[in-house]
Amino acid sequence: MNNLKKKVYLVTALLLVVLLPILYLLIIQSSQNSFDFAKAKDFFISNPNVFWLSYVLILTMTLIILSLVGSFIVTEFIFFIVIVGLAFANNQKVLARGASIYPEDIFMVREIKLLMTMIDRSELIKIVIFITVLIIVCIILFMFVRKTINFQFSRKIIYLLRGVLLLFSIFILFLFININEEGSTMNKFHKKIGIEFIDWSQVDNYRVNGFVLSFLNNSRVQTIKRPDGYSKDSVLRIVEKYKKIAEEQNKTKEELSDIDIVYVMSESFVDPSDTDLFYEKNEDPIPFTHELMQSSLSGKALVPEYGGGTANMEFEALTSFSNYFLQVIPYQSVVPKISGFPSVVSYVKAQDYIATAIHPFDGNMYKRVEVYKSMGFNQFIDQNDMSYTDKFPSGGAISDESAFNQVYDVLTKDDKDHFVHLVTMQNHQPYGAEYSDNPFEVTSDLLTDDVKERMQIYFKGINQSDNAMEQFIQKIDQLEKKTMIVFWGDHYPGQGLFSGIDDEYTELIHSTPLFIYKNFDSEYGDLGTQSLNYLTPNVLNELNVKESPFHVLLNTLNNEIKGLTRGNQLDSKGRQIDIFNETNYLALKEYEMIHYDLIAGKKYSEKSGFFKVK
Structure with a gap:
């Protein structure tokens, strides 16, 4: 019976590792439109290349965490909290300013107490309650699995598999990080499948390319571009x-x-x-x-x-x-x-x-x-x-x-x-x-x-x-x-x-x-x-x-x-x-x-x- 439970758990965990990134994508994309999941779904149906590239990136990041912590439940809990927190912050910024979260906005987390004073109190209470419930559920689930299922895998094999998974995931992430590097593998690939980033208008960039890819696009940008003829x-x-x-x-x-x-x-x-x-x-x-x-x-x-x-x-x-x-x-x-x-x-x-x-x-x-x-x-x-x-x-x-x-x-x-x-x-x-x-x-x-x-x-x-x-x-x-x-x-x-x-x-x-x-x-x-x-x-x-x-x-x-x-x-x-020709x-x-x-x-x-x- 224990072997059956183990197989069911492993198959379920594998399926969820593969399927949960879809949920994460829907959550973060829906935050662009007051958590309207129907609009997020329609966006990805209309932009399949954006969906698949975003999906692979989210899956890769999930696998990195999984290889580091070694627990499916802990991995998904951490990732879910991060996604929900980012989605909430993005939704608040969109409501307040009509603009999405940029990577450099993450540094504002140092002023989290001050930022909380600028958020509608009722919305803040909702997110605190939601996260609290999620923490309780994850703790109960983690304790249940540990008590009912006894895994007896070789530690050497487990560590070897986690090491291989980590190296492979980091390699894929490295390809994504260089997406802005002209001539890089991912730069060539996103252009080949018809994805073009709109650097001059981030509002349009997030609207056309979705939150995940646009966030990635802004993760490694030049402070200011070198003008022609600089000397x-x-x-x-x-x-x-x-x-x-x-x-x-x-x-x-x-x-x-x-x-x-x-x-x-x-x-x-x-x-x-x-x-x-x-x-x-x-x-x-x-x-x-x-x-x-x-x-x-x-x-x-x-x-x-x-x-x-x-x-x-x-x-x-x-x-x-x-x-x-x-x-x-x-x-x-x-x-x-x-x-x-x-x-x-x-x-x-x-x-x-x-x-x-x-x-x-x-x-x-x-x-x-x-x-x-x-x-x-x-x-x-x-x-x-x-x-x-x-x-x-x-x-x-x-x-x-x-x-x-x-x-x-x-x-x-x-x-x-x-x-x-x-x-x-x-x-x-x-x-x-x-x-x-x-x-x-x-x-x-x-x-x-x-x-x-x-x-x-x-x-x-x-x-x-x-x-x-x-x-x-x-x-x-x-x-x-x-x-x-x-x-x-x-x-x-x-x-x-x-x-x-x-x-x-x-x-x-x-x-x-x-x-x-x-x-x-x-x-x-x-x-x-x-x-x-x-x-x-x-x-x-x-x-x-x-x-x-x-x-x-x-x-x-x-x-x-x-x-x-x-x-x-x-x-x-x-x-x-109307036509701004800087020259x-x-x-x-x-x-x-x-x-x-x-x-x-x-x-x-x-x-x-x-x-x-x-």
Whole structure:
């Protein structure tokens, strides 16, 4: 009887090892569409080559674990937990941002406690209950098998078989890992069977090639591709060209001094009137912001992300480099590795400014501690160092009012020149607060009642931010010191609030309010829609102060291309560029060359003083 049980177990285990990867594929693929298994099944039926290649990869990884741990039950338990966890994380990111998990996102697991605070509590409870039940079932099953079935195989044979299986599986995995290597076996094979990766649009890549292959495709990518013609001579030609222009233009400009500058990147702050065509509301949540934009230099910030990815917008605004050329999250993979990364911080510090970064959350998110150190900030004040920590709503994030109070303290503590960079946190998802006095009502046939409720909660939040900004500006207006406030929203909110229009109106849902206000000589001016890499050059132009050759290059590029993100490119008049042929834009090629030189090249530009004012 024991032999029969043993045979049944072995056959069952073998079948499950072969069949369970199909379930894993369905789980992870369904996470792309709110765990709709029917859509996942239809996707694989329509794309059999994608299915089989994905299946072999999942099976290979299962066999590697099996050969290492030697237990079928433990192997499948581990793999199932990993798949469910990855699927849940992917689903949450898709819901929040309309984008799937990338390999580099896995490094964010170090901040798992912080990330959990951003997830809807009801969803979190469901996944915890599910995993707990799964653990209990697996323990019971494992104990049952050990008690009822006595395996008497030779240890030498078992270890030999596991060793052979491990070597074979690692070999297959090695072939998969080199799928991006031009000329490799797997690279040739995936092209032969008609699978083409869409590197320029990861949204389309995951949609066309499925989660597993697209995730693999992104596992070994270059930080930035080497542009044609890169060499020391080509970089130095660019450097000398813009040095001459900067030297001539700076003759009529002043040194930056006696003006405090405050950058405010406001979490998920958008202009609700931009979507009046789709969603009706009973009143304007941000009346003061609208008033301010009519009396100061203002426009729209064209941002590269939707629903999240705050650090990517922050990178563009502070460094004037663009995510357009990068294949990674620069705060994670680029900036911390480069000491003294050129930025607005290095510019103002060269003018004897004190640079302060403020973020009312944990400073470790997106490696901000290392990033701000690389940029040269004199100090970084996160939630643990703040003097003002009132929250809005109660139990939520530190309020914008508290954050502005912290900024005001920095500006007024001495007579020195200050640059302050504030990244707010108040309006971060999830939007599940309960207000007894929320006056905002939203009407739309495009929204479910649940989404309407979240949008009304969101409107209450940005209304509070609008009030906080009004109080802050009133205090700034009372200062004798000249002060400039540079404000923009980092991205549209997630959780499906505006997902009904994100496919067709990509420019709209990637455009946030932007204004540059001064408590002196402030008057209306129209910036139009511009990507955030132009933010600092616009600030310097408004103040009529001296610029580096790099800033001159940016102004030249701004005359060619107003918006430069992967999803949207705008020409000199702010019109969508339908066919974006990069070779037609000289300044863009020069800009790309400088990107590569600093990030992955020999840094000829930095050594030649390209980022400094002379």
